[in-house]
Amino acid sequence: MEVRRAFDILPSQLAKYPKSDCLAAKVNGEWQKMSTQQVSEAANQVSLGLRQLGIGKDDKVAIISMNRPEWMLADFGISQLGAVSVPMYPSITVEDYKYIFTDAGVKAVFVSDKSLYAKVKEATASLPEVQHIFTFDKIEGAQHFAELLAMGRKGNVADLEPLKAAVQPDDLMTIIYTSGTTGNPKGVMLSHDNLLSNCRNSQPSVRVTKDDTALSFLPLCHIFERMVTYLYMINGVSIYYAESMELIADNLREVKPQIFTTVPRLLEKVYDKIVAKGHDLEGVKKNLFFWALDLGLKFDTQKNQGFVYNTQLALANKLIFNKWREALGGNLKCIVSGGGALQPRLARVFWAAGIPVMEGYGLTETSPVIAVSGFERANNYIGAVGPVIQNTEVKIAADGEILTKSPSVMKGYYNKPELTKEVIDADGWFHTGDIGEFVNGRFLKITDRKKEMFKTSGGKYIAPQVIENKLKESPLIEQAMVVGADQKFPSALVVPSFDELKNWCKRHEVPFSSNEEMIKNPKIVDMYDELVKGYNQSFAQWEQVKKVCLMPHLWTVETGEMTPTMKVKRKAITENNRELIESLYHQNAVR
Template identity: 50%
Template sequence: MMEVKRLFDIFPYQLEKYALGDAMGGKVNGVWETYSTQQVIDMTDGLALGMLNLGLRKGDMIAIISGNCVEWALADLAIQKMGGIVVPLYPSSSADDLTYIMNHAEIKLVFCEEDALCEKIKGCQAQVESLNHVYTFREVKGEPLYKELLATVDQEGRGRLKDIQDTISAHDLATIIYTSGTTGRPKGVMLSHNNIVSNVNSSIPRLPVKQGQTGLSFLPLSHIFERMICYMYFFQGIAVRYGAIDQIPENLKAIRPHVFTAVPRLLEKVYDKVIAGGMANKGLKLKIFKWAIDLALRWEPDGKNGAIYNMQLKMADKLVFAKIRDKAGLDRVGALASGSAALQARLARFYNAIGVPLVEGYGLTETSPVISVNGFGKNEMKIGAVGRVVSGGEVKIFPDGEICYKGPNLMMGYYKNEAMTKEVIDENGWFHSGDIGEVDKDGFLKITDRKKEMWKTSGGKYIAPQVIENKFKESPFIEQVVVVGEGQKFAGALIVPNFEVLCGWMEETGISFNRDMPAAIISMDEVKKKIESETTELNKGFGKWEMIKRFELLPAELSVEGGELTPSLKMKRKVIVAKYATEI
């Protein structure tokens, strides 16, 4: 059996071990199209040769800007095969950031998904001297379709590709991922083939999947989290279905996947819909639903709740949970992994209790990305922790509480930025994550905050905003929260209510309101008092200096489009504070 050392080795390995008739697929004009292992190899060989015929060469930078689709994966593999460096671009990036990245990386060719993104890139092209070619995944008037690149794959062509690939080592650069960052220009994270392949190998034991199963991919492939996960699926003979992030409910129902990944915001939206739907019941059905959800929110790993609880859980499954899974297309899920942000304890309890096994992990783009992750076996999961460190990696908590890491998945450095590389990787090879955390007696890592996001009140007391925010998001009435007050006497918060839950409560209590007027809803005294009562309860357990003394309600969610969140859904705190300075 061949050994996978470089990313483009994965499909020859898959052909030798599994030879899948259905290796990957996606919707094209509303119809699912699939590719066998051999078809993936042939298609990517043809695209790779086509790029060489354009005059592109090993080491050239080639970008992809697209939502999740099968063509993204095909282009990624093809670029690697001809020795190119894959540079993912975020579809939500501004023209200014795209221009900067394409110039910084000296992009030669861009693959675009459709007309809007093609127009975005074309609008930048005049300012990017290196950019000579733009190809599209969908029909765009006046622009060449990516399939026009396909070259005939004969013996000579395969030999040409092999000659190039023989010069590519496991430690050569495979991709540059520009992290959006919360301030300043994007940084280009350089990841080698070995960085990512090693992370695939060390993550496999934590995500129990097997040949013959299907994985759904909808998180952005421009992030290393989803991209690494898909490589892992390929490595294990899992058929991958690519779907748009705005079509998750219908794709879950159509595919009924065995495995997928998600971020807490998406998991919370599903949870909210389940709660809203169940609370619409009347009489005995409503009582049973409430009983089942209360049971779910007390779930603990490894059967720690005891025999009586487990018997009740089985009954709840028959009466409520099995119907939830079936209705949502979650009935076959054996593994669900969450990353990118802190997972609320109630979400971890809920999904595991209803029979959708969910674990939380931790990592960064700079670590390809997984540093630690919980597992599905006995004594492998702790709620509130992000698991044990993956094999081959090492975590050290420095005196200031910062999480530092070493491992084969640690990046090569920041592209064209040696000074910044030295800022985060010290002389002893430790990568300084910028996150604050601790390792407990059982070896589980816990994240408490971002080092750079901690601040002091005017009284000199430190505030760790993420700790408070994570606690506050445990309330079903709070969708988003931003703790503010740096240099002030006390901490305050900007709160976006969960309007679905809030409106349900208002209907139950007989309060008149217009669902289509969120600004009017948050100005109502009854709503303010409800959130205040939630805040009072949530403040318990915090020191007096940490308690939220005042809050301001916001009528709309913080978003990528609004400029308050990065593409990976992290808060841009400085932007938020500036935007809502009047409210603060």
């Protein structure tokens, strides 16, 4: 069966690869599995239940939940009616929910738990258009998901056929609100074909089979995990949902997946934990660990480094890296990383350890993949985001901006035609806002965001992301933001990785008190200054960070300084620290 609409995935999987564990999640400590047949039946019940409530074609239904099977049941159930799903992050504010509910004209909402139910009730208190809120967890006084399924079971599945038949591949399927770093979020309109064409065109790079299992923990409300989930299901991959971010390590050992998707920061934390354990070793074991790590940091996918290196690496894999693979379940074919720049050192070490890392690139507006590295060395260039996927055009504009054209480019921004015209030109090219180049004629490399580049008072352009990503290669730096627009030189606000800083203090016999006190400690300030000076060697004179200001607390979504996709909100951080930043440029300023 040809998959032309998202909900075609279920009958297709049922016909080709019927699974006993299509979707699985932990309930009361046990993995509860749903077969393809059960998923299909439950999706039909969602459709019939919503239909009884008056939900039909083009109506908007929100989903706000962490990853769990019910998320996908709601997604398929909505799309079978020709209705439009509006997924949202569980972490955003009540004000954000209210704005999106109003802008999209949401009529019904699915939420997972008690805290989200309370937020949604508050957001919808003055919105009579939102008529139904269903909860995945049982909550006193709330309509439970099981009630909707029960309503659906009273309906006739045959009644869905004409409704499904009326849905065309180019019909609007979902509106995903992107968490802009400034202003209100924009609703990206994606059709069935936008996402499914992206699945088809990414398929040759992500070679999964019906015998594979995936662990899912990146938010399904993000286009990356949503598209990959469809790709998994089209190919008969079983999907297990992690219990929480804190329990990913345990779930990896239990599920033993062949693949999972991640964002760079999670991979960095895995790496940092492994290195921290290496520091705790003693004697020969410690020397062996760091010998293997040093070998890994020299790995190059594009270069055969000869008999001696290859022999040493094979030994390192037997003695050290085999334990890394076991910690990640022991069966990984590859890890797919997206949503931000992956530090080259991480890619090198994981590749050396026999764990290929595929870095990809795209945007919500492109459904999302534009380019992705392969898990074959020939198609993987460390530091780049891979070859452009098939049936996708990319060109670099005169100012360095990446432009793309493909069937995966969005229909536009919901209710914002003028904004759509700003990013999709008359010839159909989508302007990504990213600056990039091709390496070796085929590997796309991202260098910065066009809007985030700034000029110093000397007229030199600074690309902050490049510098920030270099600084964050240090395990001692959690977050960094480069400032200095219209100033003589760039400076950096740096949030230390306080766990790693505690380890450093222990090794150097520096008593650790509070975060606030430690960032003022002269030994620590000097250490970070020297650290930054070392990284400055990678940059031209005018790009080098001259002053560093250590920050006592993480920037988070809750403080309004990070987007839900963990990108820095430069405007908010600048506003919150305006005096501090100005002080960096006063001659006698005290840091």
